[in-house]
Amino acid sequence: MAPHGETSSDHGVIEAEKIPIKTIVIIIAMQTEALPLVTKFQLSEDIDSVFPKGVPWVRYHGIYKDLNINIIWPGKDGVLGVDSVGTVSASLVTYASIQALQPDLIINAGTSGGFKAKGACIGDVFLVSGVAFHDRRIPIPVFDQYGICGKETLSTPNLLKxxxxxxxxxxxxxxxxxxxxDEAAIIANDATVKDMEGAAVAYVADLLSVPAIFIKAITDIVDGDKPTAEEFLQNLVAVTAALDQSVTEVVDFVSGKCISEL
Structure with a gap:
């Protein structure tokens, strides 16, 4: 029975925080971002997919140190052949991955835009402290806050040190x-980083009570003087290297620890 004022599900989450992390799911939207980590962790592509037949989602998996590592990439659009970016794919693969793999921790890693007004520079890598949506505008009381869906992320003071x-x-x-x-909403969200997946991953992880952290590397300066698409493509490969280095450091730190030690 849970202590007074605490539900049984809350008690279960607290107990889980004391158990060493064994299974990690890393959600990454683009193949360019995923493949260097697949090589780093010496992962193999899943031949007998844990996902429904016909979906393009790809799982790479293996053992790294004492961790069962799963990198989930939403794959390429079946018609246009481009990476399946955005909130819909991110939500679906996060939900399916939690159901199939029962991870102890989710890491959403990816490249993103940053705001120089908030101190972001090309190549910076951020550990996200809070997430929100900026394009779900529902100007009705309470629905407006539902649309924004602002959440604090998992506190990881030891990791930051x-x-x-x-x-x-x-x-x-x-x-x-x-x-x-969008700009007005992003300012209202007090955001330094802008992406196309993070808050969607956070919503599903929170819904299913799975701890999640978010690592985002800056490819383009949204409030800069260069076109976003041009700057993103120009910096993608170099910034992905910085992202992958940071993800590796985070995974190394997580190894052998429980959630409460992060």
């Missing part, structure tokens, strides 16, 4: 560019 990462809030939307309405 050991790994050289900046800290900032993340705002998520389904467009690479930024409309004036």
């Amino acid at each position: 050991e790994v050289n990462l900046k800290v900032g809030k993340l705002s998520t939307g389904d467009s690479l560019d930024m409309s004036p309405q």
